[in-house]
Amino acid sequence: MGELDGKVALVTGGARGQGAAEAALFAGEGATVVITDVLDEQGEKTAGELGCDYLHLDVSSETEWESVVADVVARHGRLDVLMNNAGIFKPAQLLNTSTELWDRTVAINQTGVFLGMRTAARAMIDAGNGGSIINTSSIAGLEGGFGATAYGATKWAVTGMTKTVAKELGKHGIRANSIHPGAIVTDMIAEMVDGKEERMISRQPIKRLGTPNDIAEMALFLASDRSSYCTGQAFTVDGGVHG
């Protein structure tokens, strides 16, 4: 028996990285998984390998959210787990942050999470089965992260929205929690890590960088009924960096 038997999960940004690992673990535990992304070719490939559906979804688009969630409910009858994973990370200190970079980062990392929670929560309430919303923040959403003003602002917003929404949706049996990854080796930080891996590891209690699967394991816990008494909480998975 799988941990997620009978559940339907939507994973944003699931074509690669942490989202792909989450989709794989969820599917392996019996969930019906729908992967979404803007990288259609890679998304189709990942979904094909996992035996999942793939749908195009730019998380910053309200109309795309409406049609994707409606499509998931039409195909599978319900939505139980929303894994808000999609995000961008374009490092820039305050003085070098263009308004364009600020707006784009907010649109994807913050508005994308808001739209996803609102659209999915409506569908979850209509279905009447409760649900689990998992938002991907960062340790940059728990402390100051040098050199990424816009990113840090959006990840703190995710931390705050999660706590607020958890208080509003609990009465519908919907839980909302955030995951706070440290340095996880994916395409997102490949350039940042290049040549600096040993120095980064030397600052960590656990002497390795994280893998997408480290995050997927926490996501699985939060998606499953094992975490049924947890909501509004921030779960850090960072090798002990933030403490």
Ligand SMILES: NC(=O)c1ccc[n+]([C@@H]2O[C@H](COP(=O)([O-])OP(=O)(O)OC[C@H]3O[C@@H](n4cnc5c(N)ncnc54)[C@H](O)[C@@H]3O)[C@@H](O)[C@H]2O)c1
């Ligand atoms: N890798 C890290 O060290 C790290 C640390 C802390 C938090 N995070 C967060 O983890 C999440 C996953 O990142 P990752 O490390 O797997 O990086 P990644 O770049 O491999 O994956 C991000 C995914 O989001 C998708 N995406 C980007 N813009 C999108 C949009 N507008 N609509 C839909 N999808 C979009 C990308 O196409 C990609 O598939 C992000 O929210 C990121 O901010 C990552």
